[in-house]
Structures are given as structure tokens and as C-alpha cells.
């Protein structure tokens with residue numbers, strides 16, 4: 001939906017007002033230093049009950065799996081979901097659609113993308129090293145994207161999923177889940193801001209990196225470094241798929257005075273933080289990391305809570321960014 005000029009001005013005014021008082025520098029430093037501890041506490045309290053499963057994932061990001069990168073297959077997936085009534089307004093219905101989605105997707109599967117180049121060139125074994133297609137979810141939390149992805153990729157031999165988070169509590173929730181299959185998935189603790197900490201796979205080995213509501217938790221001064229580092233992990237042709245909070249989302253405007261860290265960056269009552277992006281910022285960050293923009297859109301919606309009789313304006317940014325170049329064939 002479009003905002004009227006009046007709505008835009010009201011939102012700007014609210015953000016300006018709740019940014020008037022900034023958090024003290026010593027406290028700001030503590031939130032940064034102890035960021036993983038605050039998220040750990042969050043998962044100790046909420047376990048895997050806070051975020052909903054990202055059932056829209058394969059509609060918005062068919063590129064997660066190899067065949068979703070082809071237009072023909074993307075159309076087939078969308079049409080099939082629409083015909084079976086699983087897709088309304090381009091979003092999956094909130095029912096148990098994942099198994100049905102996976103059966104639609106498996107019909108499109110083409111197992112021709114075998115790529116053992118990385119293993120051969122590095123001579124090293126690593127988890128998922130013998131897979132032909134590798135996905136990484138950064139900041140995976142309790143697995144709200146991980147489990148829908150695992151449900152789909154179990155029909156796709158050769159696809160391997162890595163997932164990491166700096167909150168060890170979250171990673172434990174994933175590792176101890178009965179659906180985790182170590183031959184298809186590797187979960188590990190990793191701070192994406194820590195350049196010195198290695199990944200369990202070499203640079204240039206990933207087809208897809210998912211960033212779902214995670215960059216907003218990172219200090220704005222560190223976001224560029226994070227994206228530069230992630231771009232190095234992609235194969236040529238690989239993609240970063242991004243979805244996160246947009247500027248003036250209802251959750252930004254709800255912050256009370258005294259929670260603002262810096263412009264458009266806030267701390268919640270539990271010590272976790274959130275930044276609110278514009279499309280231009282996202283374009284600049286991913287282009288500066290050497291990636292080509294395939295999609296960068298503003299998703300504005302009016303959410304109606306009939307029980308509470310309130311309407312709220314949600315704003316998200318969604319983007320797809322690709323590393324240029326072709327894989328050389330051996």
C-alpha cells in the first residue's frame with residue numbers, strides 16, 4: 001500500500017520525537033559488548049515460541065533452492081500454489097502448507113547442478129562439502145526459517161543447509177530438535193561481526209545466504225563489514241536474500257523516548273536492538289559489497305487486529321543481491 005503525505009509526515013514526526021533522548025554512551029557500549037548475552041537471555045525466556053515460522057519464505061524467495069532461480073520454475077511454483085488455494089495476495093495461507101509446497105517444488109527438481117569444485121580445489125573436507133548446493137542462514141534464531149527449509153530440501157538431494165547464530169541458546173534449540181538431520185544441516189554458534197572467527201566452509205562455497213530480520217540487530221557501523229564478509233562466502237552467481245524492518249515500521253514508532261541509540265537505531269526493554277532501513281541504504285550497502293541488485297522493494301502493509309480493533313502500518317524491505325561471474329567448469 002501507498003502512504004499518504006500526511007501519514008508519512010506523522011510517522012516522521014513520531015520517530016523524531018522518540019529519538020529526542022539518547023541512551024547514555026556507557027550503556028550503549030554495554031549493549032554492543034554484550035549483544036549475544038541479551039539475545040541468549042531472550043531465547044532462554046521465549047525458547048522457540050516467539051517468532052512464527054516463515055511460511056512465506058519460498059513465495060518471496062524461490063531462489064533458496066536451485067530450480068527456483070529459473071523463471072520457468074518460479075512461475076510454475078507460484079501458479080501451482082495459487083491454484084491449490086495456498087497462495088492469497090502472493091502470500092502463503094497460514095495453514096500447514098509446507099508439505100504441500102514441497103511436493104510442488106519437487107516436481108520442478110532438476111538434479112544437474114553437481115558442483116564438487118570447491119572440495120576439489122581446497123582438498124579439504126567440511127560439513128556439506130560433498131553437496132552441490134549450499135545455503136546459509138545467518139542469525140537463524142530458534143529455526144523459524146530453518147525448519148520450513150529442511151522440510152522442502154529433504155526432497156532435494158545435494159542441497160545442504162548451514163545455520164548460525166551468536167546466541168548459543170538458539171543454536172541448542174535447533175540442534176536438539178527432532179527434525180534436525182546432520183547429513184543435511186549443520187548448526188553452529190557464530191558472531192557474524194567477528195572477522196577473526198572462521199566459518200566451517202571455505203570462501204566462495206555458498207549458493208544462497210539468508211538474512212531474515214538479522215542485519216537490523218547489528219550496530220549500523222558494523223553492517224557494511226558484515227555484508228562485505230558474507231559476499232566473500234558466495235560462489236559466483238550466488239545470492240544474498242534479505243528481509244528486514246523498514247523505516248517508520250510500527251515497531252519503530254512504538255519505541256518510547258529514551259530507547260534511541262542513534263538515528264533509527266533503538267534498544268528494546270530486553271537489551272536487544274533494532275535498526276530501521278531505507279531502500280537506498282540497502283542498495284548502497286549491498287552494492288558497496290560488490291553485489292548486483294536483483295530486487296530491492298519496500299513492502300508496506302496495513303495490518304488489522306480485529307480483536308483489539310486497531311490498524312497498524314508495517315514496513316519491511318526485501319532484497320535479492322547477486323555475486324557476478326560464472327562458475328568455471330572443470
Ligand SMILES: C[S@@+](CC[C@H](N)C(=O)[O-])C[C@H]1O[C@@H](n2cnc3c(N)ncnc32)[C@H](O)[C@@H]1O
Nearest residue numbers: 039051139140141144165166167191192212217
Ligand atoms: C529478530 S531475530 C530473527 C531470527 C530469525 N532469522 C527469524 O527470522 O526468525 C535476530 C537474530 O539474529 C541473531 N543475531 C543478532 N546479531 C548477530 C550476530 N552478530 N551474529 C549472529 N547472529 C546474530 C540474534 O541472536 C537473533 O537470533
